[in-house]
Amino acid sequence: MQGQGVSLTEFLIQQQRKVAGATGELTLLISDIARACKAIAREVRYGALVGNLGQVGEENVQGEVQQKLDVLSNDIMIAILSRSGHVAAMASEENEDIIVVPKANRGKYLVCFDPLDGSSNININMCIGTIFSILRCPEGVDEPAEEHFLQPGTEQVASGFCVYGPSVTLVLTTGDGAYGFTLDQGVGEFFLTHSDIRIAEEAREFAINMSNWRFWEPPVRRYIEECLQGKEGPLGRDYNMRWIASFVAEAYRILQRGGFWTYPLDEKLKKQGQAGRLRLMYEANPIGFIIEQAGGIVSTGRERVLTLQPTHIHQRVPLFIGARKDIETIEAYHREWDAQQQS
Numbered sequence: 001m002q003g004q005g006v007s008l009t010e011f012l013i014q015q016q017r018k019v020a021g022a023t024g025e026l027t028l029l030i031s032d033i034a035r036a037c038k039a040i041a042r043e044v045r046y047g048a049l050v051g052n053l054g055q056v057g058e059e060n061v062q063g064e065v066q067q068k069l070d071v072l073s074n075d076i077m078i079a080i081l082s083r084s085g086h087v088a089a090m091a092s093e094e095n096e097d098i099i100v101v102p103k104a105n106r107g108k109y110l111v112c113f114d115p116l117d118g119s120s121n122i123n124i125n126m127c128i129g130t131i132f133s134i135l136r137c138p139e140g141v142d143e144p145a146e147e148h149f150l151q152p153g154t155e156q157v158a159s160g161f162c163v164y165g166p167s168v169t170l171v172l173t174t175g176d177g178a179y180g181f182t183l184d185q186g187v188g189e190f191f192l193t194h195s196d197i198r199i200a201e202e203a204r205e206f207a208i209n210m211s212n213w214r215f216w217e218p219p220v221r222r223y224i225e226e227c228l229q230g231k232e233g234p235l236g237r238d239y240n241m242r243w244i245a246s247f248v249a250e251a252y253r254i255l256q257r258g259g260f261w262t263y264p265l266d267e268k269l270k271k272q273g274q275a276g277r278l279r280l281m282y283e284a285n286p287i288g289f290i291i292e293q294a295g296g297i298v299s300t301g302r303e304r305v306l307t308l309q310p311t312h313i314h315q316r317v318p319l320f321i322g323a324r325k326d327i328e329t330i331e332a333y334h335r336e337w338d339a340q341q342q343s
């Protein structure tokens with residue numbers, strides 16, 4: 001058994017010491033969220049053995065049929081964050097409205113989370129995860145409300161996601177680089193295994209749900225066609241392709257070996273009255289913060305995601321994440337296309 005590295009707690013205290021005036025509350029809050037992820041990891045691991053698979057038959061605010069693990073993970077997050085003493089209110093993918101913590105237990109942070117990401121993979125034993133974003137509750141707020149959450153992604157104090165896969169990994173940023181931790185199930189603690197993660201400038205792998213090809217906007221179709229043309233094409237390099245249908249697993253792959261991933265706005269989503277597939281507050285912004293800290297880009301195809309002014313907590317956005325050069329070219333193709341539409 002390899003000697004243990006730096007534990008998550010040790011790492012957070014090191015980060016905390018770099019910030020003048022830090023109270024340690026953020027360290028304790030992130031430790032609480034890590035504990036919630038460990039509890040969720042156990043429920044995921046036991047799966048069918050304890051009846052955790054399958055649907056509950058209820059529809060959530062997204063119009064999606066909830067899986068048992070969606071509800072169980074949500075309950076675990078709400079229970080632990082309500083008791084942490086560092087949270088004023090929460091916003092969850094599974095709850096239409098925000099959850100305000102009783103006054104006696106309220107703290108200074110707001111937490112947005114996707115308790116279980118990649119739900120369509122639960123029953124096929126594929127990677128799923130949990131995503132979280134931490135914001136400050138504006139000073140002097142007596143009763144937290146949805147409006148207090150509507151802060152651009154650049155205002156995030158910290159964000160992270162946990163992947164429940166062959167091993168349980170947690171990726172985190174507090175605005176000073178992106179770091180990966182692996183859960184030692186025996187010790188019950190996360191240990192630092194991936195320091196200062198960087199994403200290569202050029203992609204060799206793309207990820208998009210190809211079944212939506214006929215609904216894509218021309219700039220997206222053009223770029224994917226050029227990826228498929230490989231080194232004989234204008235991009236001059238070969239690409240492999242992946243689609244795991246689990247945003248956390250895709251983001252983890254990009255952090256480990258580069259590439260780009262996208263869920264663009266398409267005609268099908270537009271017909272459904274949607275502005276995108278992924279949600280800004282608890283999917284795009286938290287993972288976006290980490291991707292940017294690792295040197296990647298997070299775009300709607302037309303603009304930076306993290307400077308978007310949110311309008312409501314379940315807002316959806318078109319999303320492109322990953323290798324800088326690829327996404328800058330995709331943005332250029334959108335500008336070109338939009339200019340042609342204007343002329």
Ligand SMILES: O=P(O)(O)OC[C@H]1O[C@](O)(COP(=O)(O)O)[C@@H](O)[C@@H]1O
Pocket residue numbers: 064093114116117118119120209245246247248
């Ligand atoms: O089924 P599709 O259209 O490929 O969409 C897959 C996407 O939907 C999601 O599962 C949405 O997230 P949830 O599972 O949290 O609802 C993403 O993780 C994934 O990237």
Ligand SMILES: [Mg+2]
Pocket residue numbers: 114116117118247283
């Ligand atoms: Mg999700």
Ligand SMILES: [Mg+2]
Pocket residue numbers: 070093114115116117118119
């Ligand atoms: Mg989810």
